[in-house]
Amino acid sequence: MGIDVQAILDGFLTTIQPMNLFWIALGGFLGTVVGMLPGLGPATAIALLIPITFGMEPTSALILMAAIYYGAMYGGSRSSILLNTPGDGSAIAATFDGYPMAQKGQAGQALAISAIASLIGGLIAVVGFIVLAKPLASFALRFGPAEYFLLMVFTLSAIVALAKGQMVKGFISMCIGLMISTVGIDLQTGVYRFTMGNVHLSEGIDFLVVIIGIYAVGEVLYNFLSINKPVGEKKSVGKIWITKEQWKRSKWPIIRNGPIGFLIGVLPGAGGAIASMLSYSLEKQVSKHPEEFGEGAIEGLAAPESSNNAAAVGAFIPMLAMGIPGSGTTAVILGAIVMLGLKPGPLLFENNPDMVWTFINSMFIGNLFLVILNIALVGILVKILDTPPRVLYPVIMMLAFIGTYTLGYSTVDFLILIIFGFVGLFMKMLNFPVAPLILAVIVGSDMEQNFRMSLISYPNAIGILTASPITIALVIMTIVSLGLPFLSSWLKKRKAQKNNSEAM
Amino acid sequence: MKKIVGVAALSFALILGACSSDNAGEKDDSDFPKKNLEFIAPATPGGGWDATARAIQKILKEEDIVDQSMTVINKPGGNGEVGWQYLSKKDAHTMAIDSSLLITNNLLGQSDLTYEEFTPLATLTTEWISVAVKNGSPYETATDLMEQLKKDPASIKIGIAPGLGNNDHLSFVKAAKTFGVDVTKLNFLVYESGGDVMTSLLGGHVDVATMAVSESSEQHLAGKFKIVAISADERLEELPDVPTWKEEGVDMVFPHWRGILGPPDMTEDEIAYWNEAFGEMVETDSWKELLENNGWEDFYQDSTETTEFLKEQKEMYTELIDESGLQK
Amino acid sequence: MVRYITPILATVVGIIMLISAINLPKSNLGNPNGPMYFPLLIASILIISGIVYFYQEFKARGNDFADFRALRIGKSPLYLLVSLILMLIYTVLFERIGFLYSTILFLAGLLFLLNGRKKWMSNIIIAVVFSFVTWYAFGTLLQVSLP
Known part of the structure; x- marks a missing residue:
């Protein structure tokens, strides 16, 4: 497939029509606002706003939905950074260092770098999209059950390995997450597992409820422990713009992780959560200051932000090139464009090239717009931090409950929310890493299902591990990621011993 | 003076207008509906049921078929169970989307509700279900495929979504059973969504997949995989080269229908009101456009016909699930 | 003593899960034991991790344990x-x-x-x-x- 420059240019011209620019702006803004609420991620944001698109021209509708999508991604990381309450899976990695930065009085800079990283990641991915859409779509098809299963094993092990010296806590945390994911009807056989006779539980526990519980409710409860301590001097929000030094530190992580996020985003079903967590663990492994990670290292925020935005763009490839929705969000968009009378599928590129290219160009403009919007909003957003916590916490609590209600329209979820609020509280008190649990809940049921399907496709475990070059590579990466922390601590010990003996 | 006449004329016109639209809505002078109507989509926003409910609401409103305001409310959970449970406790101003899940949930032991408790109001649409093989598959036709399954039921990997006991699964079971295959030994790979099934068929990770025709037709037309049979009673306009199961020697028609369900104990007047309203709705252009866009077929049946239809469906599903080996 | 609560809890939860996984209903379709494989795997990892964690806490018993003090x-x-x-x-x-x-x-x-x-x-x-x-x-x- 050659790249049709004329089509790209035409698409660009359609995009900058005032009406379409208006949709980009509106979608970006609405998405940002909705995305900031706990539990309301891109998929929900789009689903809730779909009625607006009824009666719109398909191209404009698609542009609007994509803008809501990015907007919600930006919004999600806003609340991760400022309040430690991620809006959805792909915003979780932004809490690891974003929230500590805000605590250190660098909220403005954290928001700025997250916007910049998202922009660059998004742009890298858009370029990747233009050049690689079709070959990548067919590459993604080579991922069968065994490949997906091992990709998830690898991601989990990379996250567990982050908890240096406390890997065992990481494993326990992961197991709890996987346990949660086994609740519900077993897909492969229809057997009920651990549902305790509750209809609502038969569909399993929504991972978003767990996320909101552990982060939003858990965080608020945790802060109750210290709410009466005298507050030091008022937290400054810091400068709004990043320093040269900070840019130097985050430049390469941003550029490195754009393509990584993009490639993972292309795989149907993998998505932003896996992409951003892998990027975070990669940066921590290669960083010269791994000890600063989790304490507010700017590259620990820049890397996942670049990665998850790139993944969001990548996720459109299977949808537009083959008509396969690769994520919950793209599935919702796909459903909406079907309602508009388009036929997504392998023929979309051939039949509606103008629409596809307009859409891709709108991603360029949309990303630019969102950065401007978000940087303009920094000043207002950081005001949230000025709100006295005694007022802020009750409001966060309320939003957490409402966000949860919109997920399943059932108060059974409230009980789950409360339980995981306390689980989150105790995990924080005991210094348990939360990320393995969250990631395990997100990927758990997919992971099991792929495992079970692999068992049907291959005779035994060895068969699964050596099913294809991809699986072999994933197995090696898993072993390395789990072994690396041991190896490096062993090397350090040896070095120390050597120094000791020399000193004697 | 002129002003007053103007105002009087205007209000007169308004009253007239209001009356005439009232008449259009309620031809059999009962006073139903009296208040706001609730339309339950037993699913989350963004899904197929939600979209259907919202589209119907829009058409009923824009074509002035129903005057009372109508709100779509989402009650997702338990494959529709939560929404229908809610409906069972409401009065006649409530209705919900339903499908064969209303029957199969009960048969699979996932619900105590049966369709008999409710008032079936209409059947609206159907989708047909396709069976597709990957490119380069040794099975050229559905008959080839079934012959192989008859010899060795476990030799072929069949992709379905999103769960056992749904129509994609049961339609294949029914076809295989009719052909004489031992259906308890079939090897189903269950994916989370139709998109995943399609990916795995395109990537050759399953040999066969069953999907709604609207999901698979584009890939078939592009030559990415081959549909070997559809569950319709006759060939489809958009897929003239694809045979029906009947043509392949399997005597079966399997609709994947959607309809409207009312709460228990509706009066005859209320049922008549909806017969009229839906009868009018399915004739509108915007309804036809909706069907066209989504690849649905018109399957309209009024309340009485639907009740009869549901009875047949229940018998069919009872037998099918008994023989499929599914747990209850 | 407080320090052993979490490791013991983790191990116990693992054992409960192991037992309930073994008692899961058998499937009529495909592999009858299919539904229990994955839960069994998780339970085993959890039990092993719990025991290792217990051992680590045991080795660190001389150190101060402040995790619950905030309560x-x-x-x-x-x-x-x-x-x-x-x-x-x-x-x-x-x-x-x-x-x-x-x-x-x-x-x-x-x-x-x-x-x-x-x-x-x-x-x-x-x-x-x-x-x-x-x-x-x-x-x-x-x-x-x-x-």
Whole structure:
């Protein structure tokens, strides 16, 4: 497939029509606002706003939905950074260092770098999209059950390995997450597992409820422990713009992780959560200051932000090139464009090239717009931090409950929310890493299902591990990621011993 | 003076207008509906049921078929169970989307509700279900495929979504059973969504997949995989080269229908009101456009016909699930 | 002794899971034991991790263990308990008395707990205003169906 420059240019011209620019702006803004609420991620944001698109021209509708999508991604990381309450899976990695930065009085800079990283990641991915859409779509098809299963094993092990010296806590945390994911009807056989006779539980526990519980409710409860301590001097929000030094530190992580996020985003079903967590663990492994990670290292925020935005763009490839929705969000968009009378599928590129290219160009403009919007909003957003916590916490609590209600329209979820609020509280008190649990809940049921399907496709475990070059590579990466922390601590010990003996 | 006449004329016109639209809505002078109507989509926003409910609401409103305001409310959970449970406790101003899940949930032991408790109001649409093989598959036709399954039921990997006991699964079971295959030994790979099934068929990770025709037709037309049979009673306009199961020697028609369900104990007047309203709705252009866009077929049946239809469906599903080996 | 609570808990949960996984119903389709494989795997990893964790805590028994201490300071146990009760009440009332009233009560309860009785005026205003704003934003603008 050659790249049709004329089509790209035409698409660009359609995009900058005032009406379409208006949709980009509106979608970006609405998405940002909705995305900031706990539990309301891109998929929900789009689903809730779909009625607006009824009666719109398909191209404009698609542009609007994509803008809501990015907007919600930006919004999600806003609340991760400022309040430690991620809006959805792909915003979780932004809490690891974003929230500590805000605590250190660098909220403005954290928001700025997250916007910049998202922009660059998004742009890298858009370029990747233009050049690689079709070959990548067919590459993604080579991922069968065994490949997906091992990709998830690898991601989990990379996250567990982050908890240096406390890997065992990481494993326990992961197991709890996987346990949660086994609740519900077993897909492969229809057997009920651990549902305790509750209809609502038969569909399993929504991972978003767990996320909101552990982060939003858990965080608020945790802060109750210290709410009466005298507050030091008022937290400054810091400068709004990043320093040269900070840019130097985050430049390469941003550029490195754009393509990584993009490639993972292309795989149907993998998505932003896996992409951003892998990027975070990669940066921590290669960083010269791994000890600063989790304490507010700017590259620990820049890397996942670049990665998850790139993944969001990548996720459109299977949808537009083959008509396969690769994520919950793209599935919702796909459903909406079907309602508009388009036929997504392998023929979309051939039949509606103008629409596809307009859409891709709108991603360029949309990303630019969102950065401007978000940087303009920094000043207002950081005001949230000025709100006295005694007022802020009750409001966060309320939003957490409402966000949860919109997920399943059932108060059974409230009980789950409360339980995981306390689980989150105790995990924080005991210094348990939360990320393995969250990631395990997100990927758990997919992971099991792929495992079970692999068992049907291959005779035994060895068969699964050596099913294809991809699986072999994933197995090696898993072993390395789990072994690396041991190896490096062993090397350090040896070095120390050597120094000791020399000193004697 | 002129002003007053103007105002009087205007209000007169308004009253007239209001009356005439009232008449259009309620031809059999009962006073139903009296208040706001609730339309339950037993699913989350963004899904197929939600979209259907919202589209119907829009058409009923824009074509002035129903005057009372109508709100779509989402009650997702338990494959529709939560929404229908809610409906069972409401009065006649409530209705919900339903499908064969209303029957199969009960048969699979996932619900105590049966369709008999409710008032079936209409059947609206159907989708047909396709069976597709990957490119380069040794099975050229559905008959080839079934012959192989008859010899060795476990030799072929069949992709379905999103769960056992749904129509994609049961339609294949029914076809295989009719052909004489031992259906308890079939090897189903269950994916989370139709998109995943399609990916795995395109990537050759399953040999066969069953999907709604609207999901698979584009890939078939592009030559990415081959549909070997559809569950319709006759060939489809958009897929003239694809045979029906009947043509392949399997005597079966399997609709994947959607309809409207009312709460228990509706009066005859209320049922008549909806017969009229839906009868009018399915004739509108915007309804036809909706069907066209989504690849649905018109399957309209009024309340009485639907009740009869549901009875047949229940018998069919009872037998099918008994023989499929599914747990209850 | 407190330090052993978590490792023991993890191991016990693992064992419970192991037992309940073995007792899962068999499947009539495909592999009858299919549903239990993955839970068994998780349970085993959890039990092993629990035991290793126990050993690590045992080795570190001489060190100070401060993880639970925060629970005993000042008013924090009271805050946690009262907010738990408030959350449970909210859960019960939410669908009974509707979104608006239950949310006002919930917010006001939390605000009185944290912000103190002296600022009752601002507490009530905040509770009412925020509940109304969210009710409007979700119910009307986003068309979410709230009870």
